Amino acid sequence: MSILSLNHVTKRYRGSALPALDDVSFSVGDGEHVAIVGESGSGKTTSLNIALGFDVPSSGDVQVAEPTTTGLVFQNPAASLDPRWRVERIVREGVPGVGEADVRAALEAVSLDYDELAQRYISDISGGQAQRVAIARALVSHPTLLVADEPVSAVDVLGKKHIIESLRSVQNERSLASLIVLHDLGVAQQLSERIIVMQAGRVVEDGATAEVLAHPQHRYTAQLIDAARW
């Protein structure tokens, strides 16, 4: 059963000759882990923005099954977490009834120590820790769908490793689906069971991650795989 689906979505921005999205359709099943990959400008983030309701499609529609709660992780923790808030307050925001135990559990789910970090500001922790705080913030409301936009692209190698481990652990231990935008096929292989390849606003390939990466059907997918090896 799909909990999120985009049906023939096209998005045109004023002044742009080409559509940002051109008849894009895909869905995310209950408990399914899906990655969207493609180069910059391929329409990954636009798809995500439309799926989340941050932007409206020019045509087509988005369907979200009830009840679906969504946890959201942005690309850059330095921009998505308020620099003048402490970690605990960041994680609690916008979720009524969240107590210390919930914040502690959410931080522990991404291997962060509540006692060490809860009263710190984002500027006092590393980029990798900050992105895991962002994931904890997304988890504290117990979402059924975790949506992340390039969650490892703004952190260093060690931070990236910790984030991938945290996301894998969350995917394994929590009953949720995930939709993660990535440009790194290696990360997509670790975090998804299904992969959607986008090029110039279109979905060019959609299938099981292992199968698509082993036997790409589209020339662009093969080019991406080749570029990742290089």
Place this chain on the structure above:
Amino acid sequence: MILRSLIRRWDGLLPLIFVVLWALVGLVSLLWTPYALTDTDGYSVWAAPSAAHVLGTDGAGADIATWLMAGSATEFAIVVAVIALTAVLGVGGVALSVAHSARVRSVSVLVIDALISIPTVVIALILAAPAGASVLAVILACSIVYALNLMRVVRPAAAAAARSQYVVYARYKGVSEWRIFVQHILPQVMPSVIITVSHSAATAILAESGLTYLGIGVPAHVASWGQSLATAARFVTLHPATAIWPGLLITVAVIALNILGDAVRECADPLTNPLLRGDRTQEVKN
């Protein structure tokens, strides 16, 4: 914690001491002054400092120290009122100029840009015209102009904060627009607000002097530093010493308020004050 940080640094402590003394002198003047404001001695005009008149007398034979003491209260009231009104009007305007509603945003930006071109003197004239010169007119004229200036200075940073991803996230989680402004946007622009308001307070003292000199500021029977300076300024070539005291007080107050504003900005911001972050900044990062 902010006060503790402030008194640990010279640029916080010294202006703070001046402001506290200023307020105390103003308070004392409400209960006691060496002479009454109306006391004049026709036989002792332009008198040099003496035991009877520690700062001398002016051209009417009035005690300069008495007028400056009483002026401290007026000046302090003006500064406090201008700070409060500028902050309230300015921050309110900033809130409208970065509102989520595009219509509210564009109308408020248009109004701010239109009003900002009007000089303080013109606003003071408009306010003073129906009821005559008054302290209230000075306060309102200064506050309106400085609030518009605050909106102009702070709006770009507030707009950037309003477009930030943590605001997008808060909105996505259903946090109200009011809470978003107070909890996310305002703290980001508070350093600029503090600097602009402290600068406005300092400028208000100068504006009060200027407006009073022009006859549209503090009325003649009300003591203020600007009043004392305006009185002395007419005879500054003959009796320069009488202009020194109000001039010195105004200069020191302006400098103190500007320096204090800068120190408060640093001490009140967790990004620049390690004490507010709980002194844990030096711990090893992951």
